[in-house]
Amino acid sequence: MTDPKKYNKLILAVSIILPLIVASLFGIKIPNVGPLGFLPPIYASINGLTAVLLIAAVIAIKNKKLKLHEYLMKTCLFLSLLFLSMYLTYHMTSDSTPFGGEGMIKGIYFFTLISHIILSISIIPLILITTVRALTAQFDQHKKIAKITFLLWLYVAISGVVVYVMISPYYVH
Numbered sequence: 001m002t003d004p005k006k007y008n009k010l011i012l013a014v015s016i017i018l019p020l021i022v023a024s025l026f027g028i029k030i031p032n033v034g035p036l037g038f039l040p041p042i043y044a045s046i047n048g049l050t051a052v053l054l055i056a057a058v059i060a061i062k063n064k065k066l067k068l069h070e071y072l073m074k075t076c077l078f079l080s081l082l083f084l085s086m087y088l089t090y091h092m093t094s095d096s097t098p099f100g101g102e103g104m105i106k107g108i109y110f111f112t113l114i115s116h117i118i119l120s121i122s123i124i125p126l127i128l129i130t131t132v133r134a135l136t137a138q139f140d141q142h143k144k145i146a147k148i149t150f151l152l153w154l155y156v157a158i159s160g161v162v163v164y165v166m167i168s169p170y171y172v173h
Contacts, residue, residue: 007132015125022088030093037171039090044164046083050076051157058150070134076153077131083160100170109166116159123152 057072099109126149133142 003136007128007136011125011128011132014128018124019121022084025088025092028092033093036090036093039086040164040168040171043083043086043090044161046079046086047157047160047164050079050083051154051161053079054150054154054157073131073134077127080127097167097170097172099167101166105166109163112159112166113163116156116163119152119159120156123149123156126152 053072053076057069057076060066060069060072099106101109126145130142130146130149133139133145
């Protein structure tokens with residue numbers, strides 16, 4: 001068993017650097033790439049699939065299917081990285097789409113969007129800590145934080161789909 005504390009500095013660094021890189025890349029626009037409007041429905045679908053697989057992973061662990069749980073969680077990690085790469089690619093090559101809804105729906109959209117963004121940043125260290133605790137066989141500590149990580153990650157995955165569904169009518173095609 002490896003000491004999970006040796007990963008703390010790396011977890012902290014990634015948790016700070018990754019959101020800073022993402023934020024800085026929003027200031028970069030790559031011209032003349034061509035239309036990448038096909039990406040948002042793909043990365044929204046990846047979010048939806050991540051949500052389904054997170055639920056499947058919880059069911060797997062509750063049924064003591066450890067290898068299936070591990071496979072599903074590794075798949076969720078991969079899908080999250082795939083989502084992030086597509087999301088950044090789209091936003092570095094396309095103008096932001098303003099939300100066109102009015103009234104209460106606009107408030108719901110912005111609440112969902114803002115909570116999605118804040119929690120997507122917040123879950124980075126939680127996902128990393130949860131993963132390290134599993135990989136270092138610290139299963140009691142893993143189980144405690146995994147309950148919180150699961151709920152927040154699930155919210156981020158589902159709210160990502162909701163944000164896409166709400167903004168998609170306003171995309172310029």
